[in-house]
Amino acid sequence: MTIRTAPWGPGPLGRHRPEPAPRVLPYHRLAHADPEHRWWKPLVELLLFGAFYLVLAIIFGIVWAVGLMAVRGEEAMDEIVLDATALEIMDPAIFFMLFFSLVLMIPALLAARAITGPRPIGLLLSVTGRLRWDFLARCLLVGLGIYALGHTAALLLELATFGTLPPPQPVDGFWWLMAMIVLVVPLQSAAEELVFRGYLLQSVGRWLRRPVFAILLPVPLFTFGHLYDAWGLLAVAFMAVVAGWLTWRTGGLEAAIALHVVNNVVATLLGAFGLSDPDAQESTWVALALSAAMQLVFAWLAVRIAGRRGVAVTRTVRPPLPAVPGGQAWAAPAVGSGGPVWAAPVPGPGGWVCPGPPACPGHWAGRASGPAPQRLP
Template sequence: MSTDFIRQFRSQPQHRWYSPLLVVVLTAVFYGVGLIIQFGGFLVWALIVIDGGNGDFDSLAETMVDFNTLNGIVNGLITVILMWPAAELATRIVYRRWFWSMISVGRGPSYSGAVGRGLRWGLLGRYMLLGLPVWGIAAVVLIVFSPGAMGDLTSGVQWDGRVAAMLVAVFLLVPFQAAAEEVIFRGLAMNVIGSWLKHPAWAVLIPVPFFVFGHLYDLPGLIDVGIFAVIVGVLTLYTNGLEVGMAFHIVNNIFALGLGVLSGADMNATSGPAIETVISISVPIVFAVLVVLDTRRRQRTEESREERGNRKANQQTNSDLPTTTRVCTVGRAHDHREPRA
């Protein structure tokens, strides 16, 4: 398992021992500024709504933290999304490059070393396709064995404007929200730790508590989130990029929030039935197995293609050599005949 991904900060020409710490501080500052701007936007919007006689400030403020409302979902997802541009700006200032270019690593020309390659869109789509059936099967199992967890989903969905608007918000914002979490907790955090500590286990494990306690769940739920973080961290190292974590995180959150909206479940719940926890823990494990198998298959295919290409090149070279050799040999034999006695 390569450590190239988590050593990107350290490999930069501008790197100093304190540079990663400076990135963290600047990210926090920019994120704080973003939250202030977001809150200011909410105040302006609330004043416009209240002035129109459509509510009071207290009730509007409550909806902003209630995931059962459109305001709450939009506000909550944007709050997380703002972490990404904060990290981009901080990395740009300290290392003179955008973090976007460090989302994955690959080999440079002539295998001169690992270089940042940005987002590999093909792999992102591939991993999302791997995650969709896993979560689809998990959702069916959940409906069969724990129908109460899905609220009204088994008896039919009550379609209205609120449900439609919340689903649109989920599909539009969740990809950015999930990607932002991966950039911060698997991208930025793992590179910061990897610039100071060599063993990759530290880069995987140290960010886990911060990721876990950013989620408001009961103990089983926090354990579930911790297992998710470890698995995705290992897969990030295994695939040399954030695409695998982004893909699974996107699929996971779209299923979780989308099914919650459709079923009318309590989106603010911090606990759930044991079957939900078991399924939620099992899904990333199954996904990880599929990613490993798929990666090995692709590697074997690439190696076979390279071998065929090398054999073809060697055959072409060998087919040219005999003609040249015969000409030279005959020429030498003709030019260097022994004189008669």
């Protein structure tokens, strides 16, 4: 009598499980792209960021002080220590110290993110996990055009009102300042956006779903880091809101970085040419209205550019397949199957389970625990 083994038998391998639904995450919720996400990770990231930045700032401060004394003599440091309130921002040495010390936030934050996640680290920059250079370049060009027109209009209004304009008076060390405005100021602006619109938006987004909280809650921290009067602080707060909204609306930091870079570059250029006083802490409602108008026009155009260029504003994340008993994993569903199936055999003796297509599409052929193989006559 011929004995044949049945092509299938009892065993757990044929049980289907539903596949987890993918999640669509906006920028402020990108921390949830990390399967190891925990509510306390932003706090650990903040502590690491602070520690790394403190170390870098101390090293930079020592190197800067030694260099300053080597060039200007020991009395230069004495003047700074004894009368810090008399510092002039447009002094090239002071300018470099103030602006480059903020650039150090970039490596400090990236190192903290590398330890705590989520990965890739580029999720701090955009939903694509990288800096979208083409979008950034377009936003920079648009921002420069808007600010050039805005400040030209302000100068023409001043000319019409007072009948004269102040002549340019380049400050001492003008060319050193120009080099730093081109090389250091953009990095300083990007560093502040990485912290205040990157880290803080995503930290709040770990805990609160609605974007309005992620946009607005970091605003006071950014605003009161500047020493201005009420009008000046309102202008800073308005830019923080616009930059936060742009970050959420465009899915990345590019538009916010462009806005911040253009704003700071134009302001420092005017100071280098002697057309404004960067040390001034007083402002007016006219300056607030001008900056707000320029930023609103920029935001509108940046969003239109993002839409026309097909810039991604969300990231689709497929959660990891859940663990199953016995050290097994899920298999990808085959065509015609109802979903993921057991992908590894259960150790031990037993009969054969469904051998797969065409007999049973989507299942895995393997040994399963259970009674001895069935015998057919």
